[in-house]
Amino acid sequence: MASEDTVKLLGFWASPFSRRVEWALKLKGVDYEYVEEDIFNKSSLLLELNPVHKKVPVLVHHQKVISESYVILEYIDETWKQSPLLLPQDPHERAKARFWARFGEEKLLLASSGAMWSLGEEKERLLKLAIEAMEKIEEEIKGKEFFGGESIGYLDVALGWISYWLPVWEEVGSIQILDPLTFPATTSWAKNFLNHPIIKDNLPPRQKMIPYFHERSKFFSSLPPGWIKI
Amino acid sequence: MADEVVLLDFWPSMFGMRVRIALAEKGIKYQYKEEDLRHKSELLLKMNPVHKQIPLLIHNGKPVCESLIIVQYIDEVWNHKSPLLPSDPYQRAHARFWADFVDRKVYGVGRKLWATKGEEQEAAKKEFLEIYKTLESELGEKPYFGGETFGFVDLSFVTFYSWFYVYENFGKFSMEAEFPQIVAWVKRCMQKESIANTLPDQKKIYEFVLELKKIFGLE
Numbered sequence: 001m002a003s004e005d006t007v008k009l010l011g012f013w014a015s016p017f018s019r020r021v022e023w024a025l026k027l028k029g030v031d032y033e034y035v036e037e038d039i040f041n042k043s044s045l046l047l048e049l050n051p052v053h054k055k056v057p058v059l060v061h062h063q064k065v066i067s068e069s070y071v072i073l074e075y076i077d078e079t080w081k082q083s084p085l086l087l088p089q090d091p092h093e094r095a096k097a098r099f100w101a102r103f104g105e106e107k108l109l110l111a112s113s114g115a116m117w118s119l120g121e122e123k124e125r126l127l128k129l130a131i132e133a134m135e136k137i138e139e140e141i142k143g144k145e146f147f148g149g150e151s152i153g154y155l156d157v158a159l160g161w162i163s164y165w166l167p168v169w170e171e172v173g174s175i176q177i178l179d180p181l182t183f184p185a186t187t188s189w190a191k192n193f194l195n196h197p198i199i200k201d202n203l204p205p206r207q208k209m210i211p212y213f214h215e216r217s218k219f220f221s222s223l224p225p226g227w228i229k230i
Numbered sequence: 231m232a233d234e235v236v237l238l239d240f241w242p243s244m245f246g247m248r249v250r251i252a253l254a255e256k257g258i259k260y261q262y263k264e265e266d267l268r269h270k271s272e273l274l275l276k277m278n279p280v281h282k283q284i285p286l287l288i289h290n291g292k293p294v295c296e297s298l299i300i301v302q303y304i305d306e307v308w309n310h311k312s313p314l315l316p317s318d319p320y321q322r323a324h325a326r327f328w329a330d331f332v333d334r335k336v337y338g339v340g341r342k343l344w345a346t347k348g349e350e351q352e353a354a355k356k357e358f359l360e361i362y363k364t365l366e367s368e369l370g371e372k373p374y375f376g377g378e379t380f381g382f383v384d385l386s387f388v389t390f391y392s393w394f395y396v397y398e399n400f401g402k403f404s405m406e407a408e409f410p411q412i413v414a415w416v417k418r419c420m421q422k423e424s425i426a427n428t429l430p431d432q433k434k435i436y437e438f439v440l441e442l443k444k445i446f447g448l449e
Binding site: 052061062064066067068070071072074075078079091092094095098099102103136 | 280289292294295296299300302303306307319320322323324326327330331364
């Protein structure tokens with residue numbers, strides 16, 4: 001295989017952002033070389049490939065560099081047009097999928113991870129925001145097996161962290177956001193998602209996640225308050 | 231079947247301006263509804279219950295929210311003329327990356343520049359100059375961010391031009407002196423009818439900000 005065909009992905013084992021790119025590549029059956037990046041000791045390669053944000057994931061394809069996980073997901077869908085098609089075909093449905101992916105990131109993910117490591121009043125505030133955001137997600141998934149409808153799609157991949165990272169953050173932060181009684185539809189979706197053959201073989205080990213996020217929590221809670229912007 | 235297109239917007243919003251330009255570029259006829267953000271309409275609250283924000287496009291009764299999502303929607307539906315995004319997947323990814331950069335960095339720092347004082351404002355100014363330096367560097371010698379033609383990144387950023395006088399005034403610097411490439415690029419963009427006819431006058435925006443500061447006690 002010619003070297004320009006090589007797909008390389010720089011990622012970090014515990015990052016939900018690089019993992020969602022891996023899910024997309026695997027769903028499409030695209031071969032890639034995975035490069036583990038130590039985000040606490042960033043390589044010169046990463047800094048060269050993503051000088052603007054200096055973050056993973058970074059995809060390199062035909063020597064072209066793409067960063068930002070949602071941008072990468074759309075690139076994957078547009079470049080490898082085989083099934084499954086990640087984004088819906090209908091423009092209005094596509095707009096909705098993009099809207100909810102952004103919502104999931106800006107409202108639910110930030111508030112959830114923030115609620116995990118923060119303390120006192122700030123923890124309560126973020127927990128409330130996370131639960132309010134989850135209410136909206138619940139409305140979206142009601143009556144559907146996947147956000148994409150009958151099969152896994154872009155929004156499932158974008159929100160997939162809810163099924164696996166969120167329970168870890170809940171345990172580490174001693175909080176509950178995804179209450180199965182309050183959010184039965186999301187809980188059921190999360191189970192379906194984790195059972196998908198591609199997803200269940202592509203998750204970071206939970207026993208490593210717990211101590212890792214405990215360490216991160218300690219670090220973030222030691223920062224001056226007002227750090228999190230939500 | 232005639233398309234029914236309604237845009238709920240607020241005249242000084244750089245996000246709303248993006249949609250107005252996109253609609254103009256595509257020659258789409260639409261009904262413009264000005265929202266009073268302190269007294270949001272029933273329609274806005276009903277069609278965008280999650281964020282209750284403008285701009286909001288309603289196409290044949292269906293709402294589309296978030297300016298860059300709306301612009302992509304417009305590009306996909308009215309795909310017969312004036313493409314706003316390139317067709318090549320890598321070029322599209324590059325455009326999305328930079329439009330996302332503008333979205334995440336440019337608005338916030340601009341707001342901090344005019345809404346704060348003292349040390350906070352000094353810090354905002356420093357951040358502002360860094361962000362614009364990154365954009366100036368990305369633009370480089372190209373006529374547009376999109377290359378030879380006006381594109382998605384240009385659209386996402388050019389609407390901040392209306393606010394340049396505000397930033398210069400409160401930040402006490404000259405955009406032309408600091409960012410000559412960006413200013414040259416803006417002047418180039420303003421030769422397009424869709425942009426010149428859409429962007430409000432800088433002085434009007436400045437007066438609007440003075441009013442805002444009074445209302446929110448930010449003087």
